[in-house]
Amino acid sequence: MLTGFVTPVVLAGVLLAFARLNDGAWEPGAQVAGICRELLAGTTQGRQALFGSCWTAPLPVLVYLPFAWLLSEPLAGWVAFFVAWLFAFWAVREAVKATGQSGWRIVLAQAAIAAMMIVARQPQALQFTTPLTMGLVLLTAASLADWAAFRRLRDVVAAGTAGAFLVLCGFPFFAPACVAVALIPLAACGDDESRRRVQAWFLLGCLPLLYMSGVWLLLNRLILGDALFFLRSLHVLVPNPARFSLAMLLPGAMMLPALFLTWLCDAQRAETGAGPHAASVILISFALMLVCTTEVLGRFGLGWDAPTLHVCFLSILMIVLARLRQPVYRLAVALALFVWLTTLWLGSAPAPVAVVPREQICREVEEYVNARTKYGRVFVLGYAGLDLLRNYTGERLVANMDLHVGSVRRAYKGQNLYVLVPCPEGPVRAESVFWKHPDIYRHGGDRLLFAGAFGTWHLFEIISAPTQEQLDEWKKAGEQ
Amino acid sequence: MDTGVGRQKGEAVKNIADIDPLELARRRPEWSAAQPMTRQQKRAIVAIVLVIVVALIFAPLRTAQILIGFCTLFYVISTLYKFAVIRASLSPSAIMRFSPEEIASVEPREWPIYSILVPMYKEPETLKQMLNALIAMDYPADKKDVQFLLEEDDDLTLDAARTLTMPPGFRVTKIPPSFPRTKPKACNIGLYLAKGEYLVIYDAEDMPETDQLKKAVLAFEASPENVVCVQSRLNYYNPRQNVLTRWFTAEYSAWFDLQLPGLSAMRAVIPLGGTSNHFKIDVLRDLMGWDAYNVTEDCDLGVRLARAGYATRMLETTTWEEACSVLPFWIKQRTRWQKGYIQTWFVHMRRPWKLARELGFVNFLHYQLLIGGGPFSVLINPIFWAMALVWFLFRPEGVSHLFPGPIFAAGAGCLFLGNFVFIYINLLGCCKRKNDDLMWWALLTPIYWLMMSYSGWRALFQFFHDPFVWEKTQHGLVKGASE
The missing domain is CATH 3.40.50 (Rossmann fold)
Incomplete structure (x- = not known):
């Protein structure tokens, strides 16, 4: 009740109030409300917009759609923002709870992430898409780590499903999601029994992502006449798409040491799975992969989603801290220090640009x-x-x-x-x-x-x- | 619910002539499917159909949009519901577990008499297999009270029974021929002749795990007083016989290993599986046993238990059955199941407010989605698949007009995401049962759904024309099962 309802509601309410009070021009559904308007009107433009770009991905639009249907602006945006943060805090709870940690650790992790958002004052991070994406990133990373650590079927399902939805959050998350999902069957290879069941892990872990990608391609073909329409912009945005694709996959190499470590721990441990230490290494590697992805995108001039990626990176590190076995007071101090340090990492908020209404x-x-x-x-x-x-x-x-x-x-x-x-x-x-x-x-x-x-x-x-x-x-x- | 205590409450009767297997239908006709629909229900259906027809004549597009909107909303809710049920199945309270060590730790002890009913009809080939399975069960021999319920005119099975040597406590009960000739009627007779404290039903081809009875006793003892039924998990011993048995196994694994435990964790009304449900016998007699007119008497009984304030729990033990491997037989079996669900829905919806009061609001919703929603979805599925196919192939403007903005979005979501969720649940069921090779076949489940829809429409037709016809499933089609 405390971690699953009270704290998320309070913190989401605080973030909503903060955003409303501190930025008069704040519009939580800025990126997607226009698409929802067309979709609700049943126009072809809306359908094209829903699937036609890897940069404005379909998941946030689909999540926002019921709110846009039932409520008028700006109420729809506020409610969607609130609900998205509830989801993010629920994801934090799931990510920390998996290691059997107590309620107060979860509350501290949730509060630390909310504090980070307030301290960082990143306007982009206050869009409703950020908590949605962050929640999925946390679920993907934590479930993958827990799968490697404990070999529970539920973690395969959670990692595979969250990874599939993460792909629908936009191009910056394509590679991290694909790497995470591809690691599901591979992570099982350190243990004899799990290795024999690789086809099951492949189907449960990878099929959702493959299916979602297939549906996206199919709908591009049906609605826009070109299965790869949503990716075509890359040819113009980057001078050498082949090099760019390779560069995007390179951060995935961050996961290799973690994978080897998982195999090693798996082989040495008497119990099933690689254990909680391997899980921490996987989480940290995943966070580093996100930083490297941000760096690659920035180098190619495509770093528009950098604040969201940074927030995801920092959230994962906070989760790692919360999952460690340590006294609650020490965790509180560590998280407070971490929140302070994030201001250095994220920098100050950019000066608002004057735009014509x-x-x-x-x-x-x-x-x-x-x-x-x-x-x-x-x-x-x-x-x-x-x-x-x-x-x-x-x-x-x-x-x-x-x-x-x-x-x-x-x-x-x-x-x-x-x-x-x-x-x-x-x-x-x-x-x-x-x-x-x-x-x-x-x-x-x-x-x-x-x-x-x-x-x-x-x-x-x-x-x-x-x-x-x-x-x-x-x-x-x-x-x- | 007023349980209307049965005439033969509490104890077994000795003379078969004293037993009224149709007691429920006679004393509580409102609980029985003897009358498939009440006059008010018939009037309501005619009124609804008339309103739809008139509306379609005067405002065809608007009416079609409303109907499609309603169905889409149903799909969205069903998908989310399935998701919630599967998630609930992860809860530790979803299923009761007893390890061999736990069973061993309580022994030696006095075990209660356990009655076992095995209704059979023209299944001589499975009799020996069943007898062996029951003898092999790890339960004190003097505490087993086994009845093979055979119809008096079923010479084949009776002859087969005569050739076998039955151990003490095992007997054949001859069921006098009378209408309706259904399994629940036979079970009602067996129920009143039973001598045990607990009772379980097995089908002729079942192979229960040997420690199932002991686990059931421990489950009853570990549960609150209102838990009067424990449902074992069912699965098949011939999953790889052909593609049909593969799909059937995937479906059963998802149902018994994920969905029913999920429902149990949610404390929802549980539509019992046809076999391996264990009861406290006195409560079952209080409820007057099974409805002899309902062709899914198990599902109906599950609802009646919930209405009476009793609870059902899932037990981690498996009874292995024979998956129907021949398509025509499968269609008949599935038709019976769907018809039974329709019967059950109509029986309990005679007084919806009373039902809602007795079940509680949340359980009332469970009831609508499980008992009503199941047949409803298989009936409307082919219509929506056809529309999707026509739209993909020909893009007619008419279809687009039927799906205004939000409905289109929700419908597309159900088409692409909802269907995938249902397939994925089957994959998960296979994986949980370690039938990894079946997972590839589970990907083709949509073909199986087509067959289910065919059976669904057949069931609806039968519900109006032959509501009590019991299309029996043919067993013994797998070679070497008895070995």
């Missing part, structure tokens, strides 16, 4: 288009576009995930068409429009004529010959 951009674009034509339609591109249109209720601006100038011209024959392009900075660089039209933001494109700048957005008009109806209407208007 979404509503203002939408209104200005609408006014601009209305001033020129009664039949205007503005296609707002990509995930940034979905976010821009979150609270937009008009009909002039519509979301577009996969720009095909020819198609929109055919679909909206006779209308004046515009394209609103986001600035290709940070994660926006991964939008499909930029790997199809790399210079669109600066130079427009075939039949795209620059019309104006609105905040950081550029508006382009799609040039097309007027239709007969338009000519007739103009003629009529001229006569009057």
Whole structure:
């Protein structure tokens, strides 16, 4: 009750209050609320957005969807944030409890992680996706470690399932999740009986991840016509994709010493499993793997999710501390020290960037288009576009995930068409429009004529010959 | 629930003519499936069908969306429920365990008389196997009270019984022919002739683990007074006979090794398995035994126990059975099971408020999802699979309109995630039983579900046309089982 309900509720409430009080512009569902809006409207854009990018992954959207359906903004965001933290604290409990530690150790670990979030003041970590991802990372790592340590069937299931869901949290977690899941059958090889059952561990441990990946590929094929659509941005984002892929897998090497140690302990121990020390080594290796992954992504200029990865890394280390057998007071001191040290690691919060409010951009674009034509339609591109249109209720601006100038011209024959392009900075660089039209933001494109700048957005008009109806209407208007 | 204490309460009767095997149906018709549906239930069904038809005529799209929304909600809840049950099965309280050392530690002691009922019909080939299995059971010979319940006109099995030498305490009870000719009717006669403190039922082809009776006694003694039933786990001794037995074993492993223990841990109403359920005999007599008109009398009894405030626990001991290996027989068996679940649901839903009061709200929900939800899902599954297939192949606009935004998301989630969860549970069941090679076959479980849906629709048809027909499962199809 204390660790499974009271403490998580209190701490999640504290984090919610902290986020509300300290950042007026805080929006917990910023990345996903726009996609949910389209999904609830049943549009193709929503379905494309749900599966179309490895950077805006489907799991947070799917988790947020019921809240967006049942509640209005910003309440949906707050409730989702609260529930996501409940999940994260539950994951902390499961990760610590597995070693048979008492309730107060779990409470201390949960409180330390909450304190870290408050002390670190990382705006990105206050998105609802962070606790969701962190919870899955903790479950994956702790279950893998416990599987190696105690050989319990439940740990295979937990590691395999959590790893599979972790893949659905975005590209930065692909490699860690795959490595963790691949280690499930391998970790069993140190023990004779477990080794004989490798096919069972493979199916239970690896199948969920393979299945989830397969479904993602299939839905890309069905919805976007290309099974690898969600990965295509990598070709543009990194100059040498092969080298990048290799570099992404390299952090996995951090797990090899832990694996060998597991085998060694397994072979030497009379009991089943490699024991709690091997589990600690696996957890620490996993945490280091996350740091190395962050480093690799940063080197290739893709370190957008670094705060989330860092939070996951630090949380795992706190879990390791909480799982060690030591007096509670010593654990409390160690965790407090650790929380303080995290401020050094995470650094101070970046200064807030002044941005033009979404509503203002939408209104200005609408006014601009209305001033020129009664039949205007503005296609707002990509995930940034979905976010821009979150609270937009008009009909002039519509979301577009996969720009095909020819198609929109055919679909909206006779209308004046515009394209609103986001600035290709940070994660926006991964939008499909930029790997199809790399210079669109600066130079427009075939039949795209620059019309104006609105905040950081550029508006382009799609040039097309007027239709007969338009000519007739103009003629009529001229006569009057 | 007013248990309406049975006429022959507490003690065995000596004369078979004094026994009324249909006592439940006569004295408490509202608890019996003798009348499959009450007039009010028939009216309610007709009214619901009429409302749906009229709504489909006047607002077809909206009505279809509402129906699909309801089914999708059901799928979402079922998937989450399965997840919760499996998680609960990890609890230490999910199953009662007794090691050989624990059994040895209580001996020597006086063990109570244990009655064993073995209903058989035209199964001469399994009689010897059953007799040997019962003799081999590790329980004092003078405390075993075994009855082979054979129909008077079943000459084949009676002849086979005459050729065997039965040890003391073993006897054949001849069941006089009368309607309905069902296993529960025979068991009711056996129940009132039984002399034991506890009672268990085994099917003709069963091979219980030898220490099962002792474990059951210890389980009763270690449990609170209201635990009056202990369900053993069932599994198959012929899992690798063919693909059907492989799937069947995977399903059974998931049901008896994961889901029932999960339900037990949640203190939920437990639909008993057809065999190897151990009872306190006086409580069973108080409840007037089994409903002779219900073709899954075990499931019904599980619900009646819960309604009367009694509890069932799972016991870690296995009874090995023969998996049905021939598709037509399997279809018949599964049809009977599904029909029995439908019967049971209608019997207990005659007065839903009373049921909810007696079971409690949470157990009422368990009841709806387990007893009502099982047949409902196998009936609607083919409709949704067909729609998914049509959408994947042809992308018709019509199908998209049936699934507005949130329903589409939830439906897609159930299609891709829900179905996987159900397959994964079967994998887990196989793994728990160390049938690792069967796990690959469990991946093909969706084909098995198609067969279940076929049986489900057949069961629904039978429920209205032949509610009491007992399609008997043919046993003895595996070579060398008796050895």
